[in-house]
Amino acid sequence: MNSSTTPFQIVVCGSIVPDPLQTLEPVTAAGGPALKNEMMLPAVLDPWAGHALFEAANLARSVAGSRVWLVAMAPKAKLQQVMMTVAQKVPFELIALDGPASGFTDSFETAAALALAVAAIPGLDRSRLLLFGGWESASRGAGSTLQMVGERLGITEQFHGVDQLKVTDGGLEILERVEGGKHQVSVCAGAPAALGWATGNLPEPRNNPQVGMVNMRGIMPALQRAKAAPVKSEGLCFASVNLPRQQRETRVVKDMPAGDIAREIVAWIGEE
Amino acid sequence: MESILLLAHTEADGSLGRPALEALAAAKNLGGVLHIGLAGAQVQPAADQVSGAGAARILAVSGEAFGQARYSTDAAAAEALCRASGATIVVAPSTSRWSRALPGVAFRLSGRVDTHATALAIQNGVPAVTRWFYRQRMEAVLTRAQRPWIVLLDAGCVPAWSGVAGTAAVETLEVAAVETRTTVTGTRSPEAGEQTIRPDAKLLFVAGAGWTKKQSDCATHTADAEKLILDFLRASQASLGGSKSLVDLSGEGEAVLRFMTHLNQIGQTGATPRHPKGLSTCCHGEEPHAVGWRFVGERRAVNLDANCGWARGKADVVYVADAFAVMREVNSLLEK
Numbered sequence: 348m349n350s351s352t353t354p355f356q357i358v359v360c361g362s363i364v365p366d367p368l369q370t371l372e373p374v375t376a377a378g379g380p381a382l383k384n385e386m387m388l389p390a391v392l393d394p395w396a397g398h399a400l401f402e403a404a405n406l407a408r409s410v411a412g413s414r415v416w417l418v419a420m421a422p423k424a425k426l427q428q429v430m431m432t433v434a435q436k437v438p439f440e441l442i443a444l445d446g447p448a449s450g451f452t453d454s455f456e457t458a459a460a461l462a463l464a465v466a467a468i469p470g471l472d473r474s475r476l477l478l479f480g481g482w483e484s485a486s487r488g489a490g491s492t493l494q495m496v497g498e499r500l501g502i503t504e505q506f507h508g509v510d511q512l513k514v515t516d517g518g519l520e521i522l523e524r525v526e527g528g529k530h531q532v533s534v535c536a537g538a539p540a541a542l543g544w545a546t547g548n549l550p551e552p553r554n555n556p557q558v559g560m561v562n563m564r565g566i567m568p569a570l571q572r573a574k575a576a577p578v579k580s581e582g583l584c585f586a587s588v589n590l591p592r593q594q595r596e597t598r599v600v601k602d603m604p605a606g607d608i609a610r611e612i613v614a615w616i617g618e619e
Numbered sequence: 620m621e622s623i624l625l626l627a628h629t630e631a632d633g634s635l636g637r638p639a640l641e642a643l644a645a646a647k648n649l650g651g652v653l654h655i656g657l658a659g660a661q662v663q664p665a666a667d668q669v670s671g672a673g674a675a676r677i678l679a680v681s682g683e684a685f686g687q688a689r690y691s692t693d694a695a696a697a698e699a700l701c702r703a704s705g706a707t708i709v710v711a712p713s714t715s716r717w718s719r720a721l722p723g724v725a726f727r728l729s730g731r732v733d734t735h736a737t738a739l740a741i742q743n744g745v746p747a748v749t750r751w752f753y754r755q756r757m758e759a760v761l762t763r764a765q766r767p768w769i770v771l772l773d774a775g776c777v778p779a780w781s782g783v784a785g786t787a788a789v790e791t792l793e794v795a796a797v798e799t800r801t802t803v804t805g806t807r808s809p810e811a812g813e814q815t816i817r818p819d820a821k822l823l824f825v826a827g828a829g830w831t832k833k834q835s836d837c838a839t840h841t842a843d844a845e846k847l848i849l850d851f852l853r854a855s856q857a858s859l860g861g862s863k864s865l866v867d868l869s870g871e872g873e874a875v876l877r878f879m880t881h882l883n884q885i886g887q888t889g890a891t892p893r894h895p896k897g898l899s900t901c902c903h904g905e906e907p908h909a910v911g912w913r914f915v916g917e918r919r920a921v922n923l924d925a926n927c928g929w930a931r932g933k934a935d936v937v938y939v940a941d942a943f944a945v946m947r948e949v950n951s952l953l954e955k
Binding site: 364365367368371373380382394395450451453454455458485486487488489490491492494495497498499503504505506507508510518522523524525526527528529530531532533534535536537543545546547548550581582583584585586587588589590591594595596597598599600601602603605606608609610611612613615616 | 690808936
């Protein structure tokens with residue numbers, strides 16, 4: 348199979364998170380910890396899932412015949428709000444699951460729900476499947492869901508912290524983040540594979556209303572069809588959830604000559 | 620009483636790195652029966668290194684196939700070690716290698732996994748993990764009923780175990796040949812050509828987008844900025860971080876610092892490094908960036924804006940000054 352010409356079927360798993368500029372406060376709800384006014388907080392597509400989606404669309408554009416699905420689990424109403432923006436970025440088909448997007452849910456059960464949704468995509472050819480997602484979410488921040496989705500789908504070629512994917516005649520050349528600011532270079536002999544994306548190399552695409560209109564024709568029915576995906580997080584018990592003490596007594600230094608500041612900084616750097 | 624497995628992979632020379640020894644210390648703190656599981660091309664040096672740790676058994680999966688960091692082989696090795704040990708709690712370091720492989724192993728074992736743990740201790744008679752949620756914005760302590768429970772401990776949270784090396788008896792496990800379609804061909808440094816990320820550095824130096832903006836003479840001085848920053852990094856051996864706005868510039872066609880990549884990014888969608896000190900320059904200290912400083916001890920900032928985020932309780936000291944002038948002076952002092 349020649350990887351450079353065989354179309355891929357790319358499934359991106361991603362959810363929504365509170366807008367990073369919002370103030371977050373934990374509260375105790377009936378089912379465990381939650382965010383105060385969680386349903387009122389403006390949400391965005393999870394940043395790393397966003398990178399994965401943009402990379403997927405870029406790959407699909409470069410390999411003719413490829414398709415991109417976004418499998419997203421979140422409260423349906425919030426997901427619809429976020430899709431109004433995301434839909435304008437790149438072409439994709441939405442598979443929506445009506446479930447929690449909280450960081451306090453368990454990745455094991457989330458993965459189970461996502462894997463079922465992926466497996467149920469009509470006509471999905473698993474031999475051409477590239478399973479994409481963020482390497483972590485900005486909510487749970489675990490970096491464990493995608494691997495478990497991959498395992499459930501029988502994908503044992505997995506990559507984590509991916510910054511680059513190149514399709515070559517020999518397969519997929521993949522750069523993953525490793526320690527010390529380096530990348531590990533691997534070659535995978537084609538699909539199926541799971542890739543948890545770090546930042547990648549692509550800028551966020553500009554909004555394209557025409558892409559948005561085409562996407563929304565499929566997104567609205569997908570949201571209406573969204574199945575309930577309860578995630579109970581059984582066996583997981585939170586003893587406490589607290590905001591850290593983050594306020595410092597800041598000394599603001601004005602009108603000090605650059606030389607004096609430099610001396611102070613150098614002395615501070617040298618202190619043990 | 621829980622049965623504990625310290626799960627570690629060896630380094631290229633067969634020894635254990637500091638993160639593995641930190642995880643070993645955390646595993647020992649739990650009490651219980653300790654097992655050690657090692658995976659790598661060669662494991663005897665590592666086993667000898669921890670022979671004094673008091674492990675009931677030292678198990679190993681070794682061979683060339685397990686010398687490379689690759690999901691399929693690492694997961695197979697880890698699965699075999701976990702099953703053979705029968706451990707209910709598996710403690711492992713949060714290396715890139717285990718972070719890739721162990722969540723899948725948790726699924727294979729019908730267990731659960733928690734990553735980025737910052738503490739692991741017995742609370743009310745049961746093991747409890749401390750970790751952060753929402754990108755270091757809230758800290759939780761959690762317990763789980765399911766076993767096995769795999770916990771990946773972040774580096775720098777626990778003092779590393781140390782003990783006298785000896786000669787250890789290792790039980791080698793046979794793992795059936797793993798089918799893999801992945802070949803690891805090596806590592807690659809960013810095109811910057813110079814190492815700027817130093818996880819063990821005492822100082823984190825962060826550059827913000829202000830370095831590439833027009834200065835008081837209405838012109839940009841990107842080349843000067845590059846030289847000042849690189850000279851400082853060489854003299855101080857600091858690690859370099861960048862704000863998202865700065866690393867994003869390269870994708871937007873604007874003037875950029877050529878050595879700055881997304882790997883340097885600190886913050887909500889970047890890294891959260893652990894350094895004793897941090898110096899921020901030309902960066903506003905807004906919340907999505909500042910959450911990446913959660914584990915930076917002493918913080919100072921140089922910024923022309925006296926009302927920047929750093930001045931509102933996020934730094935210990937804010938110097939309201941031109942970073943170009945200050946860093947020029949700092950470099951000349953460090954050269955002496």
